Amino acid sequence: MDIVFADMFPESRIHYPVIFARLIGAIVLGGIIGFEREAQNHAAGLRTHILVSLAAALFGIISIESVHMPGFANDQQVRIDPLRVIEAVTAGVAFLAAGMIVFSRGRVKGLTTGAGMWLSGAIGLAMGFGYWPVAFFATAAAVCVLFALGKMEQRLERNSGKQPPPEGDTDS
Numbered sequence: 001m002d003i004v005f006a007d008m009f010p011e012s013r014i015h016y017p018v019i020f021a022r023l024i025g026a027i028v029l030g031g032i033i034g035f036e037r038e039a040q041n042h043a044a045g046l047r048t049h050i051l052v053s054l055a056a057a058l059f060g061i062i063s064i065e066s067v068h069m070p071g072f073a074n075d076q077q078v079r080i081d082p083l084r085v086i087e088a089v090t091a092g093v094a095f096l097a098a099g100m101i102v103f104s105r106g107r108v109k110g111l112t113t114g115a116g117m118w119l120s121g122a123i124g125l126a127m128g129f130g131y132w133p134v135a136f137f138a139t140a141a142a143v144c145v146l147f148a149l150g151k152m153e154q155r156l157e158r159n160s161g162k163q164p165p166p167e168g169d170t171d172s
Contacts, residue, residue, distance in 0.1 A: 013068040014130075019061055026057035026127040029139040030120045036146040042113045044100050052096065052117050053124035056089045060128020086125060093121035116142065 012019065030053025031046055038045030063085035097114030119142055126135035 013065055014061065018130075022061060022127045022130065023054060023057055025132065025135065026053040026124040029053060029123050029127065029135055032139050033116050033120050033123070033142050033146070036143070036150075037113055037116055040150075043110070044113045044117055049117060049120040052093055053120040053127070056093065056121040056124025057128035058124075059085050059089050060125045064129065089121055089125055090118075093118050112146070116146070 009016075014022075027050050030050040033053075034044075034046035034049025037049065060082075063080070063082040067080045067082060097117040100110040100114040100117065102109045119138065123135045123138050123142075126132075126138065
């Protein structure tokens, strides 16, 4: 039975409470971005952004841990490159985000939501790698862009005489 417990809780380079704190941080920060998208009734909202951020954080943590795994760390034939994890997460999230973007009747829809998903992935990676200040700053910047600039965009459209598209038809 000790072998099972040892396998369930292997020695970790990052202490487990720190890992859990990073994952919770990714959930909270991804949720902040997702909340704005949810409030605007976009297809990718709170849950999607949380899952993207959480997955990215987990991939970041796994990449850090895998470099130091006993089976890999001393094997000269095995090369673990954490940068490839970043590239894989970026490509995966970009694929998901691209699925949110629709071009219809001369309009682009979903671009901001897709960009928000991509940013949630980057924030999750920052949390996974332990760059808390970077993740918090990026989240604060995203909130400013989504909330403040979104409102400013709406005012500019009203003042320019343009009729805003029907509710949910754009991504602002």
